[in-house]
Amino acid sequence: MARGDAEFVEFARAASARLVHAAYLLTGDHHQAEDAAQTALVRTYASWPRIHDDDAYGYARRTLVNHLVDGWRRPMQEYPTDEVPEQRRGDVADEVATRRWLIAILGALSPRERAIVVLRYYFDLPEAQVARELAVSVGTVKSTSSRALEKLRAAGARAADNQEARR
């Protein structure tokens, strides 16, 4: 294995889980998320000779997010309970509930809003960097982020009302 390949494998092993999860947050679909993460890593590896000394993780993240935002025509789907074992432990049930809540409220956002929320609050990127990665202005990030948070609050309130109604 070439020296660059060994470095790439090390990088990919370290970055895969977060990339897959970020893709899941953006799509709500585990299978689509894995495909997207794999696509991002393919493109990262294809460009590896010129990026591996730079910010490889940032490159893979940008590739992933833009790949998914470009695919906005695909509807967001929800598979909140797939791969959940039949014998559920309490913490698994909690995680399923959390995942269901998370996908429901992210599903209320447009693809661009989801991308900004994931970059800002999952990757903890500053607004200026989110703007660069999505090739939009900082003003667009701020306004979109604000709109997304309003939707999240509304979705959260609706979810709380639904829970209350079920009691």
Place this chain on the structure above:
Amino acid sequence: MSELDRLRDAMRATERRGATLDLVAVMRAGRRLRTRRRLAGVGAATMATGLAATLVLVAVGAWPSDPPRVDRPPPVAVAPPGTAAASPVQRSATPTPPPTPPPTPALKPMGVVIDSGVRNGTDQRVYYVVGVSVPGEPGVSIGLAAGRRAPDGTLTTDILVNDVQGVDRRPGFHQIGYDERSSAVPVPTFGYFVGPAKRIIGTVGGRQVDARLTFWSVDKQVVIFWFDPTELTPGDRLDGIIARDSSGRRL
């Protein structure tokens, strides 16, 4: 706990540890993509319309050592038949023939070159359909190029987009081309729709933007559209896009 804090916690709490991807497959596909990019990079797209093109270009699909296909090809795949057009291609790019492929005809617009009305200095921003060939995808034979036409008629291709699977005349929207900041001038967002569209509307940041559109001279079902750069900043990603027919019905 605020909704935002809960959101942050939920995004982290639902991470799956030990998610594994097939890195062997990743690297295999990555090598193929790297090869494809390298071959595309030696292609040129500077040509003079109406003049006999003499550029020597590479046929990506016919390259002897080219793999049959990329497992997950990029959305912008550029492989004209008998050519390899780079995406993007600089006007100053000098075509360098690879060592073995035979000379093949140069990239050539199919049908009328469309003047968008946008000007880059003295150049016209133009769009044109070109023939492409994607290995293993016989249903893909055309791509849409964004280029510039100089006063002397010279065309320079900035971006070429095409489907990488399926059928390029499938009804509906196809690949959309965005400015990639790699051209000397911004490239207005563009694409094509197959069907009786009379109006195409993009959405960005909650705002609706009407696209300019016209038909491809070779096939009237192919509606080529672009967004005025003063209304949609080149490179800004659309949140959504719809097409409507002459009665306003959504297609």
